[in-house]
Amino acid sequence: MSPTYDVIVIGLGGMGSAAAHHLSARGARVLGLERYGPVHRRGSSHGGSRITRQSYFEDPAYVPLLLRAYELYETLERDTGRDIATLCGGLMAGRPDSRTVAGSLLSARTWDLPHEILDAKEIRRRFPTLTPEDDEVALHETRAGFLRPENTVAAHLQLATRAGADLHFEEPLLRWEPYRDGVRVHTAEDTYTAGQLVVCPGAWAPRLLADLGVPFGIERQVMYWFQPDGGTGPFRPDNHPIWIWETADGVQSYGFPALDGPDQGVKVAFFRKGTVCTPDTIERTVHEHEVAAMGSHVARHAPALPGRFLKAATCMYSNTPDEHFVIARHPAHPASVTVACGFSGHGFKFVPVVGEILADLALTGTTAHPIELFDPHRLSTIHAPGVRP
Ligand SMILES: Cc1cc2nc3c(=O)[nH]c(=O)nc-3n(C[C@H](O)[C@H](O)[C@H](O)COP(=O)(O)OP(=O)(O)OC[C@H]3O[C@@H](n4cnc5c(N)ncnc54)[C@H](O)[C@@H]3O)c2cc1C
DSSP states (O other), X not given: OOOEEEEEEEOOSHHHHHHHHHHHHTTOOEEEEOSSOTTOSSSSSOSSOEEEOSSOTTOGGGHHHHHHHHHHHHHHHHHHOOOOEEOOOXXXXXXXXXXIIIIHHHHHHHTTOOOEEEOHHHHHHHOTTOXXXXXXXXEEETTOEEEOHHHHHHHHHHHHHHTTOXXXXXXXXXXXXXXTTEEEEEOSSOEEEEEEEEEOOGGGHHXXXXXXXXXXXXXXXXXXXXXXXXXXXXXXXXXOOEEEEEOTTSOEEEEOOOTTOTTSOEEEEEESOOEEOOTTTOOOOOOHHHHHHHHHHHHTTOTXXXXXXEEEEEEEEEEOTTSOOEEEEOTTSTTTEEXXXXXXXXXXXGHHHHHHHHHHHHHHSOOSSOOGGGOGGGTOSOOOTTSOO
């Protein structure tokens, strides 16, 4: 007889580990299946740091979710004793009409979030490592900062295990099908049944969720660590913010303070500008010309960088055409399957609230959180019978 669960969670990366925690904390019998080991580096939730911020230039609709995510991150730190969130402040910089500045300001004003607008002179005075052009400004937000993705995933896995979830690593889902009122799931090891399936496949969405009809674009992204000229002293997180900088050509890049001590350097990266890939074909080698391009770009607003190149690592974005997430009941299986995918390079700061939403959807069929923006119907080229076009 196959083992039976209330909910099976596919993928135990950022979103799936949070879902496993929230589901099992509510008393559900949970099985989690993960293709690789715990906290691995082959998906989208590794690399030591992720930006978090509230004045969200992508859309003000994200702000209530962020406010809840902040609360849940605090609880997660308290419940596990792990170092997860550091609110060192953040600068969203560029020309006043850039998406980064104007969009952040719109969210700050819409939701009455504490913020300041700094002109170029004030940016240089307060943050001497940064050298804006005269016509550049920044929205400064003290509640921005960085999260540690590996500690976040480990914390959620730890809490899920503590609450009795069965988490199976190195055991990929091969296929699933509707079974009685729920689902039946096959791996190389066994067959399992459950009332509900929650699919959090990250960059494997084109393979696992092709029937959503969403044209995902999987993108290779590179993170770079540089040792600044003069050392990391001025970049310490107690006196340096995270930053997102949009240049006049619309290119966004971002950086972190030196969060892991004097030898680990400062991490910077382009936001977007990646190359198309799949989880199987992604080029993991980072080439000299890429390091040189990042170095010369960041030098324009942070002249102590690039300094000395230390290392680089690759990661994948799972983009939707409008760069908004997909979080919903599966349109073709609305009674038994919930999906969370297409996080488009900005999902990590939402991880715990996505876990909460997925638990709501799987256990009650609905959520009080505002997730209208994430409805897959807006993007799908497939329409299930009876589903609105
Ligand atoms: C370089 C980079 C920088 C980023 N910076 C930020 C940032 O600053 N701020 C921010 O908020 N977000 C950021 N993001 C985005 C954020 O990290 C992602 O949105 C988030 O990590 C996605 O989580 P996920 O659970 O969807 O994917 P993952 O964490 O990759 O999890 C998916 C999991 O599914 C597993 N899986 C796949 N197929 C199967 C199968 N068949 N069976 C079982 N398991 C399977 C995979 O092994 C994987 O573990 C960044 C992403 C990258 C790559």
